[in-house]
Amino acid sequence: MSTPERAPERADPEPLRDLPAGFRVYPKSMSAHPSAAPISDTRVCVTGASGFIAAHIVRDLLARGYRVRGTVRDPDRKADLTFLTALPGAAERLELVKGDLLDAKGWDAAVAGCEYVMHTASPYQVDVEDPQRDLVEPAVRGTRHVLDACLWAGVKRVILTSSMAAITDEPDNRHVLTEADWNTKSTLDRNPYYFSKVLAEREAWKMVKEEKAPFELVVINPFMVIGPSLSAGRNTSTQLFVDLARGAYPGILSLTWGFVDVRDVSEAHVRAMETPSASGRYLCAGERLSMRDVLRVMREVGVRGKLPTLGLDNAAGTALVKLLSWFQPKGAGSYLRSHLGRVPAYDNGKIRRELGLEFRPARNCVLDTIEDLRQRGLIQVS
Ligand code: NAP
Numbered sequence: 001m002s003t004p005e006r007a008p009e010r011a012d013p014e015p016l017r018d019l020p021a022g023f024r025v026y027p028k029s030m031s032a033h034p035s036a037a038p039i040s041d042t043r044v045c046v047t048g049a050s051g052f053i054a055a056h057i058v059r060d061l062l063a064r065g066y067r068v069r070g071t072v073r074d075p076d077r078k079a080d081l082t083f084l085t086a087l088p089g090a091a092e093r094l095e096l097v098k099g100d101l102l103d104a105k106g107w108d109a110a111v112a113g114c115e116y117v118m119h120t121a122s123p124y125q126v127d128v129e130d131p132q133r134d135l136v137e138p139a140v141r142g143t144r145h146v147l148d149a150c151l152w153a154g155v156k157r158v159i160l161t162s163s164m165a166a167i168t169d170e171p172d173n174r175h176v177l178t179e180a181d182w183n184t185k186s187t188l189d190r191n192p193y194y195f196s197k198v199l200a201e202r203e204a205w206k207m208v209k210e211e212k213a214p215f216e217l218v219v220i221n222p223f224m225v226i227g228p229s230l231s232a233g234r235n236t237s238t239q240l241f242v243d244l245a246r247g248a249y250p251g252i253l254s255l256t257w258g259f260v261d262v263r264d265v266s267e268a269h270v271r272a273m274e275t276p277s278a279s280g281r282y283l284c285a286g287e288r289l290s291m292r293d294v295l296r297v298m299r300e301v302g303v304r305g306k307l308p309t310l311g312l313d314n315a316a317g318t319a320l321v322k323l324l325s326w327f328q329p330k331g332a333g334s335y336l337r338s339h340l341g342r343v344p345a346y347d348n349g350k351i352r353r354e355l356g357l358e359f360r361p362a363r364n365c366v367l368d369t370i371e372d373l374r375q376r377g378l379i380q381v382s
Helices: 052-063 078-085 107-111 131-153 192-209 239-245 262-274 291-300 315-327 330-339 349-355 362-375
Strands: 043-047 067-072 094-098 116-119 157-161 216-222 224-226 256-261 280-284 288-290
Touching (some): 052 067, 052 078, 052 262, 067 107, 078 094, 107 131, 116 262, 131 157, 157 192, 157 262, 192 330, 216 262, 224 239, 239 362, 256 362, 262 280, 291 362, 315 330
Parallel strands (some): 043 067, 043 116, 067 094, 116 157, 157 216, 216 280, 224 256
Antiparallel strands (some): 256 288
């Protein structure tokens, strides 16, 4: 597998500025960051390039010297895409082309001449009007469209952004989750976003294993992705912090997540592409934090707003919130009923061993997320 030659280590991406007292910046050496490699002829297609995770992948690929072809739904919205087109190396090595997951057209051209394809595009929303139309169709048909195009383009390896949602929709701390686990419980009515992710990943494996697609498939299964955003927009996972600050939660709920920084998720994708021996699925999650833990950090650094104080993270609180969940929008309601009171247990050893990935400490991910949201005016810090 040809990869561009590595140049000496380059500096980390730009540090977060104007840190209020109490903030710690994540140490630069924790994960090998992209180096200013010589310009390469290797072209990589990144689908959904304007997304939270994909934008970091685009940046890291450019920094490593690759040529990148990113797909976006509307490449003519140039003003909204400057956060990509202004990236270092973008003027010379980034092209943006149209790609709509629901439309078979355009994908052959998008992947033509690409050695690798990072398929990250997929709708990420908990509540939608019509789960089949709005989540499952774009996720599954989109995966099929992109991978079908790869069949004919001589693509060597596809890296698919799946999710922890394809591993389980009901974590259980008596069972340590690994890459061998599959979510078998989600449906259109129960965690439909999870359903879309498990169906899309299964579709990709079906093409490779049963239909003998000629490319390799490597899958990244991230848990809760947070960290700084390259675009001005909001994203579903960091919205948790905004919602906590604006008083959207009635109390401190018994919810626990495995956090992973978006920069580590990007690094995982690039390593999955560059490591010849990479194979199968990679559970991608660092440390766990509960909602109470997250709130403690938010308070410590002075996040202002209506942070919840009422402790509902006990048996009685969980029973009450489960009851109230029936009055929530369908997606949020089923998420609460399947996650409240459950502490996920998982083993991230495979990605650390095989791709050499080290995860940023969860507390640092939270601090960097708060700082990013503060800089973008989405939360206030005193
Ligand atoms: P995001 O910012 O919402 O990115 C989703 C991307 O998919 C966007 O670029 C979006 O394009 C694109 N997309 C959605 N529907 C599309 C369609 N019909 N046609 C073409 N493009 C479409 O969310 P993200 O967090 O970066 O998610 C990226 C991937 O990571 C997704 O596959 C998601 O399931 C997965 N993931 C995310 C997390 C997390 O916590 N964030 C965790 C695990 C897995 P527009 O910008 O045009 O809407």
